[in-house]
Amino acid sequence: MLKGRLAVNPPKPERKKIREAVADLKRRRILEAATDLFYDLGFTNTTLDQVAEQLGVTKPFIYSHVGSKSALLGEISSQGVQRALEAIDQAIAMDGSPGEMLARFVPDYVTAILRSQKSIAINIREEKNLDPVDAARLAALRQQFMGKIETLLSRGVESGEIRVPDTRVAAFALVGAVSWTTFWFHPAGPLSIDEISARMTATILNLTHTRTVSKAVEDA
Amino acid sequence: MLKGRLAVNPPKPERKKIREAVADLKRRRILEAATDLFYDLGFTNTTLDQVAEQLGVTKPFIYSHVGSKSALLGEISSQGVQRALEAIDQAIAMDGSPGEMLARFVPDYVTAILRSQKSIAINIREEKNLDPVDAARLAALRQQFMGKIETLLSRGVESGEIRVPDTRVAAFALVGAVSWTTFWFHPAGPLSIDEISARMTATILNLTHTRTVSKAVEDA
DNA sequence: AGAAATGTATACTTGTCAGTAGGATTTCCA
DNA sequence: TGGAAATCCTACTGACAAGTATACATTTCT
Numbered sequence: 001m002l003k004g005r006l007a008v009n010p011p012k013p014e015r016k017k018i019r020e021a022v023a024d025l026k027r028r029r030i031l032e033a034a035t036d037l038f039y040d041l042g043f044t045n046t047t048l049d050q051v052a053e054q055l056g057v058t059k060p061f062i063y064s065h066v067g068s069k070s071a072l073l074g075e076i077s078s079q080g081v082q083r084a085l086e087a088i089d090q091a092i093a094m095d096g097s098p099g100e101m102l103a104r105f106v107p108d109y110v111t112a113i114l115r116s117q118k119s120i121a122i123n124i125r126e127e128k129n130l131d132p133v134d135a136a137r138l139a140a141l142r143q144q145f146m147g148k149i150e151t152l153l154s155r156g157v158e159s160g161e162i163r164v165p166d167t168r169v170a171a172f173a174l175v176g177a178v179s180w181t182t183f184w185f186h187p188a189g190p191l192s193i194d195e196i197s198a199r200m201t202a203t204i205l206n207l208t209h210t211r212t213v214s215k216a217v218e219d220a
Numbered sequence: 221m222l223k224g225r226l227a228v229n230p231p232k233p234e235r236k237k238i239r240e241a242v243a244d245l246k247r248r249r250i251l252e253a254a255t256d257l258f259y260d261l262g263f264t265n266t267t268l269d270q271v272a273e274q275l276g277v278t279k280p281f282i283y284s285h286v287g288s289k290s291a292l293l294g295e296i297s298s299q300g301v302q303r304a305l306e307a308i309d310q311a312i313a314m315d316g317s318p319g320e321m322l323a324r325f326v327p328d329y330v331t332a333i334l335r336s337q338k339s340i341a342i343n344i345r346e347e348k349n350l351d352p353v354d355a356a357r358l359a360a361l362r363q364q365f366m367g368k369i370e371t372l373l374s375r376g377v378e379s380g381e382i383r384v385p386d387t388r389v390a391a392f393a394l395v396g397a398v399s400w401t402t403f404w405f406h407p408a409g410p411l412s413i414d415e416i417s418a419r420m421t422a423t424i425l426n427l428t429h430t431r432t433v434s435k436a437v438e439d440a
Numbered sequence: 441a442g443a444a445a446t447g448t449a450t451a452c453t454t455g456t457c458a459g460t461a462g463g464a465t466t467t468c469c470a
Numbered sequence: 471t472g473g474a475a476a477t478c479c480t481a482c483t484g485a486c487a488a489g490t491a492t493a494c495a496t497t498t499c500t
Contacts, residue, residue: 041347044264047457058479060460069458124403125330125345128262165422173397173423180396183344201383203393267487278449280490289488446497453490459483466477 027065029055034072039118043073043126073098073126074134080120080143083112088148105152106204110178110197112136114185121182146171174204228261248286254292259338263293279283294348294354300359301342303332308368311421318372319381325372330398330417334405341402366391394424 033054037046048069052059066072091105113120125210127135150171156162164170184197253274258268268289272279286292311325333340347355370391376382384390398420405416 040348045348049457050434057456059478061478063459064477125348128260128265128345157458163426165426166419169416169419170423172400173420176397177393178396179400180392184392196389199386199389200393203390206383206385268489279488280450281448283446283489410485441486444497444499446495448493448495450493453489456486456488458485461482464477464479464487466475467490468473468475470472 010198023065030062030065031072031076035076035118035122037077038073038122038126041206041210043129070129070131070134072145073122073129074131074138076119077123077130077134078128078138078141080113080116080123081138081145085141085145086154087112088145092148092152098156098159099162102156102162103201103205105176106174107201109199110181110200111193113178113194114181114193117182117185117187120179124179124182146175149174177204222422242286248283250285251292251296253327254337255296255342258293258296258342258346263342263349290349290351290354293342293349294358296339297343297346297349297350297354298358298361300333300336300343301358301365303336305361305365306328307332308372310364312372317360317381318376318379321372322376322382323421323425326394326398327421329415330401330420331413333398334401334413334416337407341401344399344402365394369394397424 026061030051034046034051037051037054048059048062052062055061062072085110088105091101091108094101094104096104123138127138130138142185150167153162153164153167153170157164157167179201181196185191185193187193190200250271252403254266254271257271257274261270268279270280275281282292286295307328308325311321311328314321314324316324343358347358350358370387373382373384373387373390377384377387399414401420405411405413411419
């Protein structure tokens with residue numbers, strides 16, 4: 001069998017690329033279907049047979065692309081956090097005052113959360129069904145995220161642009177207010193993602209910014 | 221067997237009371253144990269055998285006091301919402317301006333949430349494992365709760381005491397910020413329930429109240 | 441005391457589902 | 471076109487846990 005492997009000519013690069021692209025596509029579709037079902041029914045109430053059925057395949061197909069049911073959950077759960085981290089990193093990367101960074105971050109963050117609504121909801125709800133290794137990894141990411149927000153708020157307080165009684169509690173309040181949107185947002189509802197993002201941003205900046213800045217943001 | 225029942229003299233009231241009190245106590249202990257385990261391990265990862273073990277009894281004991289595993293979950297899940305509703309009802313019942321009502325409500329609400337931390341967390345996480353009937357009942361309660369908060373905010377906006385860009389979104393932001401505490405609060409951590417309540421209240425009122433009121437609250 | 445009712449445990453049934461072994465089918469290349 | 475390799479399915483196993491039938495123990499009342 002080793003011989004068999006060696007007998008084959010090395011595959012041409014573009015062929016390999018197509019292979020990989022196909023495999024990626026399949027993985028993505030599996031993730032999508034699983035995300036929908038986990039979101040609608042809950043992780044433990046969803047069987048992999050159901051996921052397979054929705055894709056028109058069977059369970060072993062899934063196992064040939066994904067290690068296990070919990071691996072699937074781990075991957076889905078991390079998606080939302082990744083995007084949230086991107087949002088804060090981009091905001092921090094811009095050159096501007098802490099207040100401007102926050103004004104940039106919040107709408108991006110809300111938008112990111114609402115775009116990955118299902119993964120975020122799953123991430124929050126199914127934490128206890130995660131493999132301990134994944135759970136630890138995600139906890140670390142979350143902590144990193146919280147730290148960055150808190151630092152941003154602190155710097156804004158120092159510079160006088162931001163006014164909150166307690167940066168740590170304020171950071172949690174901010175994240176809570178935004179994360180909570182995953183539970184009440186309905187894509188088919190009256191408010192679009194952009195509208196919610198705008199209103200939530202106005203609401204939150206009203207909370208953090210001192211009046212002068214807050215006015216400036218409103219006028220802009 | 222009907223005859224047997226009729227042959228018995230009616231039980232004396234105080235006797236019956238003791239019976240009920242004992243049964244109530246047992247139920248409460250079952251609920252407590254189940255709450256701890258559901259919170260720590262998640263609903264589906266907890267077996268009723270584990271709950272029984274923690275109480276030093278066996279599974280049929282539990283079934284003699286509780287209809288089913290999901291009935292247990294339903295009862296646990298509703299506890300937190302009940303208390304939150306009490307908090308808003310008490311605040312509304314006081315005679316005072318909307319701003320004063322809100323200033324009364326928020327700390328009570330935070331305290332209620334943190335005191336029933338585990339049930340709230342379970343309520344949020346295990347929604348999909350609820351019996352559909354319970355789920356509908358709880359959804360109705362939640363909606364009622366949200367409606368009352370939104371009304372309160374609207375009245376405050378009318379009276380000029382409260383300033384938010386959008387009462388509906390602000391109501392969700394408020395509830396999100398507070399509910400989120402269940403996920404990061406550690407009873408053994410550095411901040412007590414009262415401290416968190418105070419800081420969260422200051423943070424939130426900073427968000428809702430116009431400056432003058434906000435100052436007055438701070439000075440008080 | 442002893443009959444009746446209540447409460448609790450032992451020991452089972454039953455259904456469900458994650459994960460897999462091995463075979464069928466397609467794809468790809470010489 | 472033959473045959474190897476990749477891909478996918480049919481059909482199973484093994485474990486686990488909810489819920490229960492039945493028997494035993496304990497209290498309660500006459």
